[in-house]
Amino acid sequence: MKMRDVARRAGVSPATVSRVLNGVPTVGEEHRRRVLRAIEELGYRPNRLASNLRRQKAEMIGVVVSDIENPHFTGMVRAVEDAAYRKGYRVLLCNTDETPQKQRSYLEVLAAERVLGVILSPSDPEDEEIGELLDLGIPVVAFDRTVADPRADAVVVDNVGGVRAATRRLVAAGHERIGFVGGSEGIETGSGRLAGYREAMLEAGLEPRVAHGGFRIEGGWEATRRLLSEGLTALVVGNNLMTIGALRALREMGLRVPRDLALVAVDDPFWAELVEPPLTTLAQPVREMAGCAMRMMLERISGERSEPRREVFEFELRVRGSCGTA
Amino acid sequence: MKMRDVARRAGVSPATVSRVLNGVPTVGEEHRRRVLRAIEELGYRPNRLASNLRRQKAEMIGVVVSDIENPHFTGMVRAVEDAAYRKGYRVLLCNTDETPQKQRSYLEVLAAERVLGVILSPSDPEDEEIGELLDLGIPVVAFDRTVADPRADAVVVDNVGGVRAATRRLVAAGHERIGFVGGSEGIETGSGRLAGYREAMLEAGLEPRVAHGGFRIEGGWEATRRLLSEGLTALVVGNNLMTIGALRALREMGLRVPRDLALVAVDDPFWAELVEPPLTTLAQPVREMAGCAMRMMLERISGERSEPRREVFEFELRVRGSCGTA
DNA sequence: CTGAAAGCGCTTACAG
DNA sequence: CTGAAAGCGCTTACAG
Numbered sequence: 001m002k003m004r005d006v007a008r009r010a011g012v013s014p015a016t017v018s019r020v021l022n023g024v025p026t027v028g029e030e031h032r033r034r035v036l037r038a039i040e041e042l043g044y045r046p047n048r049l050a051s052n053l054r055r056q057k058a059e060m061i062g063v064v065v066s067d068i069e070n071p072h073f074t075g076m077v078r079a080v081e082d083a084a085y086r087k088g089y090r091v092l093l094c095n096t097d098e099t100p101q102k103q104r105s106y107l108e109v110l111a112a113e114r115v116l117g118v119i120l121s122p123s124d125p126e127d128e129e130i131g132e133l134l135d136l137g138i139p140v141v142a143f144d145r146t147v148a149d150p151r152a153d154a155v156v157v158d159n160v161g162g163v164r165a166a167t168r169r170l171v172a173a174g175h176e177r178i179g180f181v182g183g184s185e186g187i188e189t190g191s192g193r194l195a196g197y198r199e200a201m202l203e204a205g206l207e208p209r210v211a212h213g214g215f216r217i218e219g220g221w222e223a224t225r226r227l228l229s230e231g232l233t234a235l236v237v238g239n240n241l242m243t244i245g246a247l248r249a250l251r252e253m254g255l256r257v258p259r260d261l262a263l264v265a266v267d268d269p270f271w272a273e274l275v276e277p278p279l280t281t282l283a284q285p286v287r288e289m290a291g292c293a294m295r296m297m298l299e300r301i302s303g304e305r306s307e308p309r310r311e312v313f314e315f316e317l318r319v320r321g322s323c324g325t326a
Numbered sequence: 327m328k329m330r331d332v333a334r335r336a337g338v339s340p341a342t343v344s345r346v347l348n349g350v351p352t353v354g355e356e357h358r359r360r361v362l363r364a365i366e367e368l369g370y371r372p373n374r375l376a377s378n379l380r381r382q383k384a385e386m387i388g389v390v391v392s393d394i395e396n397p398h399f400t401g402m403v404r405a406v407e408d409a410a411y412r413k414g415y416r417v418l419l420c421n422t423d424e425t426p427q428k429q430r431s432y433l434e435v436l437a438a439e440r441v442l443g444v445i446l447s448p449s450d451p452e453d454e455e456i457g458e459l460l461d462l463g464i465p466v467v468a469f470d471r472t473v474a475d476p477r478a479d480a481v482v483v484d485n486v487g488g489v490r491a492a493t494r495r496l497v498a499a500g501h502e503r504i505g506f507v508g509g510s511e512g513i514e515t516g517s518g519r520l521a522g523y524r525e526a527m528l529e530a531g532l533e534p535r536v537a538h539g540g541f542r543i544e545g546g547w548e549a550t551r552r553l554l555s556e557g558l559t560a561l562v563v564g565n566n567l568m569t570i571g572a573l574r575a576l577r578e579m580g581l582r583v584p585r586d587l588a589l590v591a592v593d594d595p596f597w598a599e600l601v602e603p604p605l606t607t608l609a610q611p612v613r614e615m616a617g618c619a620m621r622m623m624l625e626r627i628s629g630e631r632s633e634p635r636r637e638v639f640e641f642e643l644r645v646r647g648s649c650g651t652a
Numbered sequence: 653c654t655g656a657a658a659g660c661g662c663t664t665a666c667a668g
Numbered sequence: 669c670t671g672a673a674a675g676c677g678c679t680t681a682c683a684g
Contacts, residue, residue, distance in 0.1 A: 002661055013671045018663055026669055048438035049379040050661035053676050056375065058439075060418075069404050071397075078395050081421050085428070090435050092386075093419035095407050102411070109416050112374035113384075247600055271597040274573055328677055339655045344679055352653055376677035379660050 001044055010038035021046055052114070060092045061297065062110040062118040064103065068095040071269040072240060072286065073121060076143065079290030080119060087298065089116065098215075100124035111136055117297045122147050125188070139300035141293045145188045146310070153300070154310040155293045159192030160199070162282045162315030166264045167200035167236055169317065173325045175234040175262060176206055179227040181246060183215040183238045190215070193238050193266060213242040220245025228253060232261060234323075240267035247275065258324030268318055277321025285313050327370055336364035347372055378440070386418045387623065388436040388444040390429065394421040397595040398566060398612065399447060402469065405616030406445060413624065415442065424541075426450035437462055443623045448473050451514065465626035467619045471514045472636070479626070480636040481619045485518030486525070488608045488641030492590045493526035493562055495643065499651045501560040501588060502532055505553040507572060509541040509564045516541070519564050519592060539568040546571025554579060558587060560649075566593035573601065584650030594644055603647030611639050 007014040012031055019027050020035040027035075038044070052058045061084050065073040081091045092115060094106035100123055107129035110118055117139040120130070125147040133140055140152040147154070170178050180197040183190030194210065201208045211226045213219030220242025227235065228249070237243045243265040250257060257263050257277055265272065268283030292311050299305040319325065333340045338357055345353050346361040353361075364370070378384045387410050391399040407417045418441060420432035426449055433455035436444050443465040446456070451473040459466050466478040473480070496504050506523040509516030520536065527534045537552045539545030546568025553561065554575070563569045569591040576583060583589050583603055591598070594609030618637050625631040645651065 004661085014661090015663080015671060015673095016669090019670090022663085028669060031670085045434075045438060047379075047440075047661050048435075049375075049382065049384065049440055050676090051663070053373075053375040053379045053678085054661080054663045056676070058375065068407065069397075069400055071395075074395055074400055078421065081394065085421075090432070091419065093417065095404065095411075106416070108371075109374075112371060114373075114375055244596065244600060270570065271600065274570060274597065274601050276602040330677085340677090341655060341657095341679080342653090345654090348679080354653060357654085373677055376660090377679070379662085380677080380679045382660070 001042060002047065003044075006035065006038045006042060006044045009042060010034040057114045057116060059088070060090050060113070060115045062092045062094060062106075062113075062115045062120075064094045064096060064106055064110075064118060064120045064122075066096050066098045066103075066121055066123045068093070070239075070241060072267050072284070073144075075286045076121070076290050079287045080294055083291060083294035087294075096123045098123045100127060103127055104129050107133060111138065114138070116301050117141070119143050119293050119297060120147065120152075121145060139297060141296050141300075143289070143293050151308055153293075153296045153308055155289050155296065155313070156188075156310070157284045157289070157313045157315060159189055159315075160196040162317075163193040163196030163236065163238075163266065164200045165196075165315070166266075166280075166282055166317055167197050168204075169319075169325065170234045170236070170262060170264065170323065171200060171204045171206065173234075173262065173323070177209070177230070177232045178206065178234040178236065179209040179211070179230070179232045181220055181223045181227065181235065181237040181242050182210055182212045183242070184212060187215070190238065197236055213238070213245065215239050215241060217241050217245045221249045224249040225253070228255070228261075234262040235264075237263070237265045240265065240269045240272075243267070243279070257322050262324040263322040264317075265322075266315075272318075273320060280320045280323035281318045282315040283318050284315060289313050327368060328373065329370075332361065332364045332368060332370045335368060336360040383440045383442060385414070386416050386439070386441045388418045388420060388432075388439075388441045388446075390420045390422060390432055390436075390444060390446045390448075392422050392424045392429075392447055392449045394419070396565075396567060398593050398610070399470075401612045402447070402616050405613045406620055409617060409620035413620075422449045424449045426453060429453055430455050433459060437464065440464070442627050443467070445469050445619050445623060446473065446478075447471060465623060467622050467626075469615070469619050477634055479619075479622045479634055481615050481622065481639070482514075482636070483610050483615070483639045483641060485515055485641075486522040488643075489519040489522030489562065489564075489592065490526045491522075491641070492592075492606075492608055492643055493523050494530075495651065496560045496562070496588060496590065496649065497526060497530045497532065499560075499588065499649070503535070503556070503558045504532065504560040504562065505535040505537070505556070505558045507546055507549045507553065507561065507563040507568050508536055508538045509568070510538065513541070516564065523562055539564070539571065541565050541567055543567050543571045543574075547575045550575035551579070554581070554587075560588040561590075563589070563591045566591065566595045566598075569593070569605070583648050588650040589648040591648075592641075598644075599646060606646045606649035607644045608641040609644050610641060615639050 003014045007017045096103040103123045119141045121144040134151045142154040182194045211223035213223035224246040266282045268281040272279040329340045333343045422429040429449045445467045447470040460477045468480040508520045537549035539549035550572040590606045592608045594607040598605040
């Protein structure tokens with residue numbers, strides 16, 4: 001069952017069938033009707049593999065995230081999928097597990113499939129495959145973290161400013177021994193958040209106390225235990241997964257929040273208000289960011305824009321019970 | 327840059343280049359080397375769009391879930407992606423938002439793209455598009471819920487038995503006024519869980535008290551408020567999202583768990599042990615189920631099997647603090 | 653073991 | 669407004 005069969009039945013050429021299917025306006029009313037009827041009667045479905053080859057592109061957008069189980073990325077994926085679906089694009093979702101090798105392999109697939117564009121939350125910002133995509137004319141929008149190639153667009157959050165503000169708040173509440181559970185210094189969100197914490201501590205004349213948890217639950221647990229052995233009164237945790245680890249550690253050590261320890265967490269997962277006490281968090285405007293990334297992507301796909309753009313969003317400090325100053 | 331260019335440079339025919347690329351064993355060592363070198367020197371990358379058309383299939387597996395933000399499905403997606411990646415397949419992820427229309431539209435895309443197979447957690451089990459996929463020779467594995475078409479495989483959990491066991495446990499602990507926050511009766515997991523609850527109540531001579539929350543946070547909140555106005559001592563909640571709503575409702579009403587109300591929740595999201603008290607849950611073996619679905623899919627793709635199979639997994643009751651009998 | 657040739661099913665520039 | 673024809677870049681049955 002192919003276009004030729006439809007054409008024969010409708011008494012037109014395959015070219016006309018193709019035009020009808022693609023909404024080309026210059027088709028006679030009578031022909032259009034006959035084609036539509038033939039399609040209906042035959043139950044014809046166009047073979048997209050053929051049109052992909054002919055057009056040298058697949059009507060899909062690649063979304064590459066480093067951890068699909070992290071609610072932060074899930075929220076973003078959801079928002080992007082929503083926006084893409086409404087525009088008639090489908091989403092090819094790839095999970096890189098924070099490994100450069102898996103990222104590269106997925107980007108190669110996306111290039112080979114000639115997707116319309118890639119929204120990438122990079123595990124490896126230096127990946128040369130990013131340049132290959134851009135060389136092929138496939139736009140890349142970096143999300144959450146920027147990439148090395150200057151031709152890519154970026155949608156990020158002000159990590160330094162957000163964590164600085166959160167730390168300042170703890171300082172203002174009278175805390176002096178404030179710890180920071182950092183992610184990885186090698187990752188931009190990690191170094192930025194750490195820098196924000198450092199700035200706030202140094203400007204207040206306080207000594208920074210840092211341990212790294214690699215953005216993972218286990219790491220957050222370990223880092224928290226290490227930091228608490230020094231005797232802190234407040235803690236800032238660098239992302240939602242490490243916060244889970246931190247909460248476990250606190251429970252094991254019998255510490256009560258906020259009485260024994262004030263807590264502020266980066267990211268605002270839905271469970272932040274379920275725990276006792278509810279967590280004070282730095283929330284990223286994920287939906288707005290996803291919408292922005294999608295708009296940038298569409299501008300690129302439609303060729304409206306060629307100069308790279310970079311959009312920076314602000315965190316919102318959501319004060320709840322855990323910081324003790326609600 | 328195409329195969330012909332590589333062939334020319336290596337001094338062979340395009341057919342030989344294709345054979346080298348596809349690992350066809352009958353290529354002379356010398357030719358293989360020359361081809362590999364030419365590929366290297368030219369930085370050649372095969373155009374997958376062309377091979378997809380020629381082979382009439384895309385090396386991808388479609389995964390269709392009804393709610394990507396539900397940790398239950400996220401865990402499954404992750405496990406499937408893992409397994410698929412290791413087998414060399416990529417995953418096209420689709421989110422149907424529990425709407426039959428979006429499901430149909432995505433299944434159409436997957437059919438048009440001639441994916442190797444579809445793992446589907448159906449919003450609409452009657453969707454005729456499922457039959458179309460099977461007609462095209464594209465295997466369908468139903469996950470979490472079965473589908474109407476008997477040719478599809480299925481990987482499900484014993485909803486009736488799981489909830490019956492959980493309810494019995496509450497009965498055995500002496501509870502008589504036990505409520506149930508159900509999902510939707512129209513959805514198999516909803517009706518099965520409800521049936522399990524009913525059975526346990528009736529066999530104990532107790533009166534069932536049910537409200538439906540549509541598997542959504544808001545719905546869980548409303549249903550819980552409605553049920554609690556009757557004065558309960560125990561509650562079974564039908565999935566993890568409604569549990570979030572239930573916990574909110576309990577907090578608002580000033581009820582303490584498990585003193586004022588014993589709680590058992592279906593699904594075992596990672597935050598179940600973060601709340602106070604930790605939740606007693608019915609955990610699905612999501613990773614095992616995903617592994618099973620993937621194995622079924624691979625059997626189909628390789629043509630090893632043609633009779634439909636149905637695999638039923640058991641819930642595991644994880645007793646923690648919230649049911650009051652830990 | 654290797655190559656020439658056909659063909660996968662569309663789309664589109666071109667001619668009328 | 670419409671059709672004949674070329675071509676997207678591979679793969680593979682066939683012949684040698």
